[in-house]
Amino acid sequence: MNFLDGISRGVLGEPAFVLGMIAWVGLILQRQALERVIQGTIKTILGYILIQIGASAAGVSLGNLSLLIQRGFQVIGIIPHNEIIVALAQINYGNYIAWIMLFGMVAHLCIARWSPLKYVFLTGHHMLFMASMLAAVLAVSSLSKWKVIFLGSLLLASAMSIGPAIAQPFVRRITNNNSVAVGHFNSFGFVIAGLVASFFQSENIEEKEASPRNLKRFQVLFQDHILSTTLFMFVLFLLAGFFVGRETMGELFLARPPFVIAVMQAIWFAAGVYIILMGVRMLLSEIVPAFQGISEKIVPNGIPALDCPILFPYAPIASIFGFLFSLAGGLSAMLLLVIQSNQYTIIIPGIVTHFFSGGAAGVIAYKIGRKKGxxxxxxxxxxxxxxxxxxxxxxxxxxGYVRATFGDSDFAVMGFITKWILDLIL
Known part of the structure; x- marks a missing residue:
């Protein structure tokens, strides 16, 4: 027991090292060259460290924004941003996350191999996001560590298998085939968007999608999510500063001009997000190919489930308007929370979530219900x-009390299901 405890707290107690081991094993199984194995292992560990660095940078800006919003609007602003909340979760539950992700991948491949759900979830960063959410919910329960890992792995595998399946009828309408699925944990949101658009299906006549010259200029702007995140945060800081007042802004930021404060805080936040995204890509670019190679061998007739931007080329303009109207819906929800919340706690719409998920929902809705849909x-x-x-x-x-939470719909749905299961078994 002492030996196992030492392994758990030592070698396996460092999440970056655990993830590096996963990449190492995957590359060895693929019979990669020694230099490729070394490269993949180091990049995996380095990617994890980049996530932590980016979370620290973005967390500074989030803390300042929350302070401004609280001072100016007498509310506490929480931003749904998956990368931020995952990086924070890894600080306390990194070991749980690594094991849940590993065994969840294995269980998911077993489901794909021996069940009608032939979808192979290949969006690596969303695996990490869901594993982090499950670990954060389960680890605080009275379950033992390995029961937490077992239950978390099963729930992660179920989400990776069922999510693409429920969205596939709408994806098939877009792609006109069954060769690809969407592996993005906003499946519930995509289904709702598809169902709402179906009410306008009578309007679904063949239309030629217009691409006005002026709109194309803004399309480039919106497609660069780091740039759009910077601009959104800049406007948010300016608005918060306006309501707080120049004097209070001076007290909080050493008498700097509000415009300069807004610019630097927005760029600071975007820089943190960029580092996190780069870390996630580097971390998972070595793990996902290993499991992808394995899945090709053990899942006959498997359907790859890829990230939601694969839908954007089918209706690029619809993806832009999907983002804008999704953001408008998010702002209306924020307004409702401002009016109804007794604790003055509001959700500030996360622009990255609305861009990706809202853009994909826009493509689905347009293909089914056209403009009105x-x-x-x-x-x-x-x-x-x-x-x-x-x-x-x-x-x-x-x-604890943090200034961020998960943004896509499936995280909330799986959170509710996990809490319900805990209430049943404890």
Whole structure:
């Protein structure tokens, strides 16, 4: 027992090292050259460290924004941003996350191999996000460590198998085949968008999608999510500074001009997000190919489930308007929370979540219900993915009180299901 405890707290107690071991084993199984194995292992560990560095940078800006919002609006602002909350979760539950992710991948491949759900979830960073959410909910319970890992792995595998399946009928309408699925943990949001757009299906006549010259200029702007995140945060800091007042801004930021404060805080936040995204890509670019190679051998007729931007080329303009109307729906949810919340706690719409999930929802809605379907479906979608995280916050009590939460709909749904299971078995 002492030996096992030493392994758990020592070698396996460092999440970066555990993830490095996963990449190492995967590359060895693929019979990669020694230099490729070394490269993949080091990049995996380095990617994990980059996530922690980025979380620290973005957390500074989030803390300042929350302070401004609290001073100016007498509310506490919480931003649904998956990368931020995952990086924070790894600080306390990194070991749980690594094991849940590893065994969850294995269980998911078993489901794909021996069940009708032939979808192979290949969006690595979303695996990490869901594993982090499950670890944060389960680790604070009275379950033992390995029971937490076992239950978390099963729930992760179920989410990776069922999520693409429920969204596939709508994805098939877009791609006109069954060769690819969407592996993005906003499946519930995509289904809702598709169902709402279906009410406008009678309007679904063949239309030629227009691409006005002026709109194309803004399309480039919106497609660069780091740039759009910077601009959104800049406007948010300016608005918060306006309501706080120049004098209070001077007290909080050493008498710097509000414009300069807004610019630097927005760029600081975007830089943190960029580092986190780069860390996630580096971390998982070595793990996912290993499991992808394995899945090709053990899952006959498997359907790859890829990230939601694969839908954007089918209706690029619809993806932009999907983002805008989803964000509008998120702002309406924020307004409702401002009016109804007794604790003055609001969810500030996360622009990255609305860009990716809202953009994909826009493509689905447009292909099914055209323009009217897009507007209605994306407004509902944006409201949903902003409102649901409000109820997820109490479930994430193990993280303490943080200024971020998970943004996509499936995280809230799986959080509710996990809490319900815990209530049943404890």
């Amino acid at each position: 897009l507007v209605a479906a994306c407004l509902v979608h944006g409201f949903l993915i902003t409102f649901l995280p409000y109820f997820l916050i109490p479930i994430l009590s193990g993280l």
